[in-house]
Amino acid sequence: MTATNFGARMREWRRTRGLSQLDLAARAGVSQRHISFIETGRSRPSREMVVHLGRFLDIPPREQNLLLTSAGHAPAFSETPLDQLHEIAGVLDFMLTAHEPNMAIVVDRQWNVVRANDPAMWFVSRVLPTPPEWARPLNVMKVNFHPDGVRSHMVDWESTAAVLLGRLERDVASYPSDGELLHLLDEVRTYPGVDSLRRPLPTPGGDLLVPATYLVEGEEISLFTTISVIGDAHDLTLAELRLETFWPVDRGTAKRWKRVVDRM
Secondary structure (H helix, E strand, O other): OOOHHHHHHHHHHHOOOOOOHHOOOOOOOOOOOHHHHHHHHOOOOHHHHHHHHHHOOOHHHHHHHHHHHHHHOOOEOOOHHHHHHHHHHHHHHHHHOOOOOEEEEEEEOOOOEEOOHHHHHHHHHOOOOOOHHEEEEEEEHHHHHOOOHHHHEEEEEEHHHHHHHHHHHHHHOOOOOOOHHHHHHHHHHOOOOOOOOOOOOOOOOOOOOOEEEEEEOOOOEEEEEEEEEOOOOOEHHHEEEEEEEEEEEEEHHHHHHHHHHHOO
16 A cells, blocks of 8 residues: 555545544644645655544544555554453453343444343344344344344334434444445345435434334333443454443333243
8 A cells, every 4th residue: 555545545534524634633733734745645644643643533443454554554453353352252241141131232343243142142033033044144234124134023113223224324434444344234225115214313312212112922122222332442353342232111111021031
C-alpha cells in the first residue's frame, strides 16, 4: 500500500463522520494543511499520527490496522482466536451462566453466535429443531430475518426487524473493508419483506430498549436486549465480541418465561 492509498482511506473516513478537513484538524490539534497533505499523499504520516487521527475519527480497531498498514506501519492490534484466550473465555462463560434463567449469547462482529447459555440454546432448538443450511453457523441476523427463522414466532416482527436492520447497516458502515459483513447485509435484504422495512426515525437511545414479543410453548414472551462490549481491548477478537443479554419487559413476562424454561 502507498501513502496515497492511506490518504484516500482517511478522506473517506473523515467524510463518513461528516467532518471537513478544518473540523478534523481542530479536533485533533493539528493544522488543516497537514491533514490536506496526508490525504493527498504529499506527506507520509507517522505511526503515532495515524493512531491519533483514528482515535478522533472513532475508527474501529480492525480498520485502524488497515490504515496503519496502508501507511506503511505495522498493525497496532493483534488477533487471537477465542479458544486460545482461556481466561477471557472462562469469564464469558461465567457471565452467560450467571444470567440464567434468562437468555444470553456472545456474538462476533458479523453476528455469528460464538457462545450461548442453555436457555438461549433451548430457545433456538424450539425455533429451529433441525438447523437448515442457511442457519449454519448460527447467525443472529439470518435467524431473525429469514422467513423460516425467529420471525415466524414473533408477534411484532416488522418493528423489531427494522431496528435490527438499522444496526446491521451501521455495522457495515463501521467496517467498510469487511466483505463478509456486506455479504450478510446483501443476503438478508433478499429475504421476503426485509427490503421494504421502514427504519424508525433516529432518536437518542431510540433502539436501545426495543422489545420483541415471541410465542414460545404457547406463552407470549416480551423481551428487550442489552449489548455489552469489552472496552479498551488491544486484541481484535476481544474488541469485536458483544455480549447480548435478554430481559423480560415486566414481571408477568418473567413468570411466563420461567414456566417455559422450567419445561426445558
